[in-house]
Amino acid sequence: MSTLTTPRAAASATRPDVFTLGVASGDPTPDGVVLWTRLARDPHGRNGGMTEAAVDVDWQVADDERFTRVRAAGRTRTGPQDGYAVHVEVGGLPAGGTFFYRFGALGRLSRTGTTRTAPPPTALAPVDIAFASCANYEHGWFTAYRHLAQESPDLVLFLGDYLYEEAAGTYRAKSGNPRSYGDAEPTTVEGYRHRYALHHADPDLQAAHAAAPWITVFDDHEVQNNWAGDHPETPQRDFLARRAAAFRAWYENVPVRLPQRPRGSTIQCFRRLSWGATATFHMLDTRQYRDVQTSGPGAADPRRTITGGAQERWLVDGFRTSRARWDVLGQQVFFSQLDLVPGPPRGFNGDAWDGYPVERDRIVASWQRSRVRNAVVLSGDIHTHYVADIRADHDDPTSPVVGTELVSSSITSEGDGSDHSAEVAGALARNPHIRYGIARRGYLTARFTPERLQAAVRVVDRVSTPGAPVRTAATFTVADRTPGLQQA
Template sequence: MSNKNNDDGKKSSEHEQSREQGWLSESIDRKGFLKRTRRLGSFVIGGGIIGSLWPLACSNSKATNAPVPHTPSKTEGYPFQLGVASGDPLPDGVVLWTRLAPEPLTIGGGMESEPREVQWEIAEDDSFNNIVKSGTAIAKSQWAHSVHIEVEGLQPNREYYYRFKAGSEVSPVGRTKTTPAANEMVSQLNFAFASCQNYASGYYTAYDHMINEDLDVVFFLGDYIYEGDGQGHIGRGHIPKKTIHSLADFRIRHAQYKSDPSLQAAHAAFPWVVTMDDHEVKNNWAGINESADPQNEAAFQDLKARAFKAYYEHMPLRMPAKPGADIETQLYRRFIYGNLAQFNVLDTRQFRTDFACGTSHSANCAERLDPARTMLGDEQEQWLFNELQESSAVWDILPQQVFMGQMDRKEGPGESYSMDKWDGYTASRNRLFEAVKEHEVSNFVVLTGDIHRNFVSDLLEDFSDPQSPVLGTELVGTSISSAGDGADITASGKKYLAENPWIKFVNRQRGYVRCQVTPEQLKADFRVMPYVEKKGAPIKTRASFVVENGTPGAKRV
């Protein structure tokens, strides 16, 4: 991935020496900063002037052990209502994001149509005494006054702190981290992955706990927003109160999600790598073949263009993800963490062929076995195979959206598979598994979202033979809030275990998966909560699994 400035920001200039423009009234150490920004999400907001450019800001509350983040008071007209975020880290840079929106749940976000200058700074310390990069970006109305700063010239494997300023107002402070150098010997990597955060279904308590984790990066695997009209029963109904269609609708829905203080805190605490699934556009959409009716297909292409635009406007993504005249957005990409791990992030929604058997639901038909069917599209598939071939990392990890392993959903005789998952695209799965074998990918781990359950599953060379060689491991993370409170094990979970012997674990509570990677092993902790339909749920590790270097398949510990 190239690391260059985009047309939303001017090229940054490096400071020859640090500026003593103190942003905090007194210096605080890193532990104190993280205690404020991670545990509470109590961001600092501009006040009186101190120093040459940036105003004084301070925390609104003292840190406590309360799991629910504190919401800072925001003056009327404050433009940073949606917080800040960073993402797509590289060894020498990262993307910094914010959006000016003093009235985020209105059309236009409360902004005039004129462009606005936004200043930004990134520093080695949370007090901003050692600023290493700064610059000015232009927030334009045609991109919802969002800015995407592709910072260059940073040091690898280094923590940084960043902030923005618009007029006299200063944003919350965010923390980010670059990836190690490509040839660096990395002894440990900590990350989490999450997905599916239906706003109306539950509170984002999982993020209140996630910000206490020691993480290098967070992977979000899709369904960042939900496009439907669901109002739920907990007082967090969707705005607008309808299935969204217009660009203004999508912008308001993204802003509603981004306005959640728990989600803001998680974005400010870690760099994120995001990819979309279906609900960012339309439930269970499939590639470009949404409808056989040309008129309906044209309408869907227009819907997709609006959805992609709003998605880019609200995510810390690089220029290749910025949709253009051809509508497509580039979401499959690679991230390398030294010699330890290579992440090939996939897009399993945008380039797939339409559903087999005429449905996205459970079925079984010969069409699903058609070798011409594709989950990834020819270009992405070849890119992935090349990345697997050229990888020199100990671990090859695929963050992606839908269940990859085979899962028979029918109890007793006969079989039934979800046509929305890789079971509906078996030729694509077979080609991928052949590439894993051909390129001798010994530590192949797949990260999956979508299904609102935790799963651990072996990926077999031949699912028709439960004794066939294990090629890799699939770790499936449950939802942040989608489907409400959930349960530990359900009747359907027991059925999945009984019908699919390669599946080792099923759980239907809410939360995220925390992973620790070393040269010797990858450990996954399934972090779950008893409820999300009210605030303040505790969290625990429901189960832990380990994949050992050179031994495909997960073992429970």
């Protein structure tokens, strides 16, 4: 029986706290959710200051914050082989519910987290989400996470670059680096674990994780900048061993299910979750199976892929069988065409979908062929908020609008940013399908109902110092079965 249900559950102030990295939940289904924590007495120390060969960890899920009505409870075990991380897959919960959870170990209690289960499969329940990407610890304070937590979303989607792998001080923000990783570039599981510990020890990130369940995917910086498939950005020995270490640390530090546990240098990251009949979230992996980047004529080779053949077929099949009001792609890099160069000639970012345009066209055509009711793509990576109409033909600005792309900037990456960026102004002028852009830090919120999508661009004006307020820079709506953004 879980010791959390007995008088011994009271936290002992004389024992060091082992829950310094917070708690999290994720990947909700109609009957359950994943609970996560990672034990550490000292986030900065080796193994988080933990020395035990094994630790029993108790957990509870309840209907109320006082835990007087406990729904589920149990005990699991962790140790150094797991980085002292805990994943608990809780089942048997009522659909569409809000629950509270906590852990206990070594005489201490964790903070209480809030989580939710998805509604029943046929329910057309509204869902409020927040989504974000790109959190460079050195580039600023995680103020945006604190504000995201205060939004109390039903669900948080994190679209990659949860941390950055560069050696301390080598990636400088224009507004300066107010914090430091304080170590060399990680290449081993121990090095990546240390980076995650620094992030998880941040109180603003802890607040965001404790506020709602997350659905998390990785991009490049969780391993190495701009890696593609089996290829690092720059040649290095044993890249696959490094990738295996990075995947293992990612799994240990995010609230995902057992199928996402890596097998050596491979991992099953892409997956599908639904929020009743309102929204289906197709979460992609655009790193592990992609061809090496190019922005030249070779990009138009129809054999080139950013998803890999199996994942593309899985996605297309998901469109074909979907009955959701909103089909949402949660993925890493800019999806729409983005001409970066005053021209002619045009210039594109080969690391984004512009480096794989034929596959992009196939995917857009597939959701039209499958009669997807409303298609929405959520993206990150580019450190700028953008809002765009997706057209049937990216090279024809008069072709019909067939979807929506919402791009979240960064939590901190590239520092404070600006309301008036020449780069953003140029992008808007050259790409008329992009309706809005702003180079500030922050996140986006989106409310999906049976009738419409309502999105808000939420920005903080500075991350170089803590505590900046949040504001809404722009709002947009998309009506059911009427593709095309309307600024509210």
